[in-house]
Amino acid sequence: MKLYSFFRSGTSHRLRIALNLKGLAPDYIPVDLRVDEQAQAPFKAVNPQGLVPALTLEDGQTLIQSPAIIEWLEERYPAPALLPKDPEARAKVRALAAIVGCDVHPINNRRILQYLGKRLGADEAALNAWCATWITAGFDAIEALLAKDRDRGDFCFGHSPTIADVYLIPQVESARRFKVDMAHWPLISSVDTACSQLPAFAKAAPLEQSDA
Template identity: 45%
Template sequence: MKLYNYFRSSASFRVRIALALKGLRYEYVPVHVAKGEHKQAGYADIAADQLVPALELDDGTRLSQSMAIIEYLDETFPTPALVPADALGRARVRALAQSIACEIHPVNNLRVLKYLSKELKVDEEAKNTWYRHWVRAGLESFERQLAQGSAGTYCFGDTPTLADCCLVPQIFNGQRFNTNFSGLPRTMAAFEACMALPAFQQAQPSACPDAEA
């Protein structure tokens, strides 16, 4: 398999975590989003949406969208499972994952931040304030959801799930913008538990071959 991705991309990070948790080998293909490489014609032939990540399977089939890619991997390589076996558990985990992937991430990804700066002429500090506001609000909601669930080491239970694959990249991204993580005990405990695992360490941006110093 080949994974077309950018080391700082939260969505790419999610897929790298899933691949590492499952022990799956793949070829790392860097696409430097900050330099606009995803907008070049050659990449459009690989990913019609011109986004990262894109996963190319051994037979040449290509998949897009991190959540769909992870679910494909989970169905194709079911051990260890990233969603629970029962329908209610799967719904809980997907809700947590989507709280980050659908509620926090879209308004704070690179193309949105660039639009604020370049098109709307928002200054750097205002742009960063925008970012921190939406990440903080989203994580407060995430914390409430965790508090209403059952106790566990990770976001859901005592093994990492799809929810953890989404949480860890969001925290990494938030750290770059000096987001306030205080008062989020369950959220940060899950993050710390994840980062104690080799799979999460191997997938982090600083471990990527295209990571910038």
């Protein structure tokens, strides 16, 4: 397999975590978003949407969109499971992941920030404030949900990582990059600490990648 990734991309980060948790180590192919390599013809031939990550399988098929790839990983490589067995529990885990994947990350990603900066004249302080607004809204909700779960262990759900952690940890990394004070969310911070002690998360960190 070949993983097309950018070290600082949150979606790439979450997929790297999921691949590591499944014990998979595809060939790493960096795509440098800093020079818009994702918009150039060679990568557009891999993913016409021009976004990372993309995962090319051994048979030549290419999968795109991190939620779809992570769900594929769960179906194709079911152990260790990243979703609980109980349908209601699975829905709760998917909801935690979706707070990040649907409501926070999409409006804080590089394309949005470039538009705000280049087209609307937002400076760095304004961009950081924009990101902090939506990170805060999402993290407030996640923190409240974690507090309500009295059976939770060290992770977002249960006693082992799920896709909720896979999505959350890259967003924590992004929060720090945009100067958001994580002290507001002690439960999220404790999950981040627990995950950081696992090799699958540590090896996926942005600064551990070859293109960092």
